[in-house]
Amino acid sequence: MxxxxxxxxxxxxxxxxxxxxxxxxxxxxxxxxxxxxxxxxxxxxxxxxxxxxxxxxxxxxxxxxxxxxxxxxxxxxxHNWSRGSANVSETQVAEQPSTPPLLVRLYDDIVVTADSMTGIRAWSLNGDDRLIASTPLCHTGPISLAIDDTGSSEDQVGISVGFDDGRFAIYTLLRNERAFTLRYTHAASTNGAIHAIAYASPYLLTMTGAPLLSLYRFGHDRNAAAGDTMSAPTLISSLRSHTTYPPVTLAIRASPTSIVASIAYAMPSWTVGWSVGLQELRLTGDGTILDSRMASASNSSLRTPRLRTNLRVNAGAMSSIKKPTSLSYNHPYLLSAHSDNTLTFYMVISNAEELSISAGNRLWGHTSSVSGAHVGDRGKAVSVSTLGNELRLWELEGGISSSASRRRAAAGEASVQVRPERRRSFVEESRLDRELEESNVTKGWVAFDEEKVILLREKIQGVQALVVYDFS
Known part of the structure; x- marks a missing residue:
């Protein structure tokens, strides 16, 4: 035996x-x-x-x-991802709300936060010693934050911060030294606040209130150390737009032969209420501008498949899209969240010959307003309700091309709701349920990696916490 x-x-x-x-x-x-x-x-x-x-x-x-x-x-x-089964933990990051609101970004197992009161901080998602480093910001009024996804490593993380007076700053987190170093500060601008920013070294993309889309390139010094001061960047291009509406999201895609800087934005539509648009700036590998082009979703053929008769959905909601509460773009996937309990999913074609956005596919499943969503490069997506009490996982890889997949999306069967594993006592569970009822999600920020989903929750008292759903 x-x-x-x-x-x-x-x-x-x-x-x-x-x-x-x-x-x-x-x-x-x-x-x-x-x-x-x-x-x-x-x-x-x-x-x-x-x-x-x-x-x-x-x-x-x-x-x-x-x-x-x-x-x-x-x-x-x-398996746990497919079932929505996760353990939940919270880390308090602020005792009261800040003005402007707290900014949050994720890089691997590090969460970076920034606000006027506590400065810029880095938190670890693993272990008991969560706070890695903290330092005051060089200026007040941070309103946008981005991580350098291309130039960062496990030990050194590049960070860009945009401010309400038009300036921006570059920091590097030295993880082993548990410290931040300020590497560059750009002067204030008359073009307005930097509402959105993207960073993929050596390129930096900003969107101001003008509205003005600006692409910068930093020089590369082979002998420079991680904490050394950076020289002022070169302004490669500035594009003014009068058709962009918030929310907006910026992205930089780099390959050995080309660079694509893009902005995705909301835009009003006479036919479907609200749609999305995309503007790209294409450059060669050495920074020479090739062209600039725009596209909008072909929502004249918005895909809203017929539902089963036992599904009672307002017909008007099927034909009119509410203004997005958030946008997430990770090529070729573009995802918008809405206050009418839905999301809209688009596929983007971007190559040397063409830039286009597919018709939108409505995604049903949420039972309340959706405040935020994030889509990854493999088509996996996460969305969260305004109250933070409904978190859903989506598999959108390959698009929703078949009639069967569109029917599943319309019937609310294309996602799974995250259900925290209950390993606490009844008293502890009751306390946790009360805390969830007394909280909401600020700005709808949500992100994920291979093992975790992280969202920012603000309670009625103003206490803000990072909530981590661990699927491992």
Whole structure:
């Protein structure tokens, strides 16, 4: 019996068994949904785990890590995501609300916050010692914040802060030294406050209240250390727009041969209420401007599939889109949240010949106003209600191209609601439920990584906390 028990235990922990299960449940279904993969002639063979040409998509890094990958742990993680099962913890970051509101951004397992009262701070999502570093800001009135996704590393994180007088600043978080260093401060501007900012070194993109979209490029000094002062950037281009409405979101996509700086924004539409637009500035790898172009969603053919008769949804809500409460753009996915309990999902085509936005697909499932949403580069998305008591996970990879997937979206079956695991006593659960009822989400900020979803919650008393949903 002991020998049999040991053999069963060894089998249950067999990495090759869990690797095959992981592929069959989480990789192959994804590959079959993506047109560029499922339409290949070799797709019949490449979508099976046993095949030498099996497609692992962006999970290929797990395979390349070899024995370092714990396939059982990875399977459990994805399983919990699919069920919306997570443990919840809170970290208080402010005792009272600030003016302007607290800003929050996520980079790996680090959360960066900034406000006029407490300055700029970095928090760890792991361990008991949460606060990594803190320093006063160089100026009051921070209203936009961005992380350098391309130039940052585990030990050094680049951060840009935009202010209400038009200036911006560059900081570097030195994680091992548990300190921030101020590397550059740009002078105030008459073009107005910097309402949005994106940072992908050496490029910085800002949107002011003018409204003016400006792209800067910092010089590269091979001998400069992480904490050294940076030279003033070069202004590459400024574009003035009179068609952009908040909310807006900025993005910078870089490749070895080109740079694409973009702004996604809300815009009124005579046919569907509100739509979205996108403006791009394309450059060569050395910073030479190629062109600037714009596109808007083809909402004249807004996809609102017929629902089952037992689903009672206001017909007017199906034909008119409310002004977005938030926008998230992670190419090629564009996602807007709305106060009428819905989201709208778009696919963007952007190449050398074309810039276009697909018709919007309405996503149903929330039971109250949606204050914020975030979409990742793989099409995974998270949305949160205004009260913060409803968090939903979406799988949007490959778009919503089939009639069946559109029916699922319209019926509210395209997402799963996060349900925290209940491991507390009844008294503790009652206290937590009361706290959730007495809280809401400020600005709808929500973000996620492979293991966690993080949102900012503000309670009635003004106390602000980072709420972490851990799926591992």
């Amino acid at each position: 002991d020998l049999l028990s040991r053999r069963l235990k060894a089998l249950a922990g067999d990495p090759q068994l869990w690797k095959a299960l992981f592929y069959d449940r989480f990789v192959r279904p994804r590959a079959s949904r993506i047109p560029g993969v499922r339409d290949l002639e070799t797709s019949a063979q490449s979508l099976y785990y046993s095949s030498k040409i099996s497609k692992w998509l962006d999970d290929d890094h797990l395979v390349k890590r070899g024995k370092a990958t714990n396939w059982k742990k990875q399977y459990k993680l994805r």
